[in-house]
Amino acid sequence: MKIDKALPVPLYQQVKQYLYDKITSGEWTVGHQLPAEKELAKQFDVSNITVKRAVLELVDDGLLRRQVGKGTFVTQIEEKDITKFVSLKNEAWETHHHPHKTLSFKTVRAGSKLSTPLHVEKDDIVYQIHRLKMQQNEPVAMEYSFIPQSLFPDLQQPDIENDLLYNIFQRKYGVQLDKAKIYFSTILADDYEADILRVPKGEQLFVFERFTSTKDKHIIEYSRFIVKQDQSKYFLEIQL
Template sequence: MSSEPLYIQIKRFIENNIENGHWAVGHQITTEMELTKQFSVSRMTVNKAIRDLVGEGKLERKPRLGTFVKAPSTKAESPLLDTRNIAEEVQQRGKMYSSQVIQHASINADQEIAIKLGIMLDSPVFYSEILHKEDEQPIQLECRWVNAKYAPNYHQQDFTTVTPNEYLSKNCPMSAVEHTVEAITCDANLASLLGMGAHEPCLLLHRRTWSGDKLISSALLYHPGSRYQLSSKITL
């Protein structure tokens, strides 16, 4: 019997059917109710497996119709309504993940950062600036400020071997997240870091995360618009 979690086994079953051509692009997959019976699991377990595959761009839900195999996207994609580890996202797409730490420092909060984190001026804050890559191509620049009071060991982490998301998820379990997305024009330095051409659009995701009633971090996530997209799937 496999030692993998049940939802992973269901994901593997769906992925195998797609990869061996049994379920082609546009094919409606087995219903959640049928998968629940087939694997003797709860509807919640099946839903998590399918939700993950939707987030990875392998499936798409069509309200009142079902779930279908999705055509591969030429863009990297992240779910807008989730906060997943970007290293896992890249690896699940069958790509190689790597990162470059540009800055990693302990600072005192200026007025702007104090407001973002809801702390007093000059409070200790950890700042990290990391360039995330997929097959050596930049897909995200992450600029993150973390309240040092709630994550005191953040500045000691090696962010070439663990991502900030992974570390914070384990040490400050997320209870709430705030997202704002906008399209911006990059300055020359940002465009160079992300390998963007002149006049290429840039997607900027503002994110703040809470653990319990504690505001843990505030981040700016920059993405090259021609190679990255944010998705949101809502079933009505």
């Protein structure tokens, strides 16, 4: 591994190009584990910071992914439809399986934070559901959902196991869904999010906030999805 320190090209870009060539040439295939950054720094005769910057840029480009405690691997960008990811209507709910791990299911008072988005009184009771969305036994998103208890008075934790909330609304309660409004933002992973989603602390995560209304214009649900960015590129497709 040769880096020419006499060139005007920054060292991290030379390292990045070398790694990029290994991946795009097919020499390093999907799933290939890179040497540790310290080992790469030694082989390139550059600093650890130089190697880390090169690796992080390739992570941002979607060519590498980092797994806490495991290492850095060659990956492949997977395109995902945002509307499907945030669990919009699924016509085949009777036959589909939707892996979720329930972390918390309880009732709380709406308070000032939930009364406004859910259009309820501060003293009204809402279900507070915290779940982990799984894909191939790997966590891909944290889901926080809030639902007015008055609309679904007998909702129990077993009802939501490995299923979409929308399926439950329609199958068990016969609710006619109308619209979902979704907001997009990003955050940096804190200690809890990093631990649950198995990402480094400070890694950027997508945030999708969803407000669901019925045919009679009632807000029945507010959900917040905190989503890993690795290996995925999200899209919206609009019919013209």
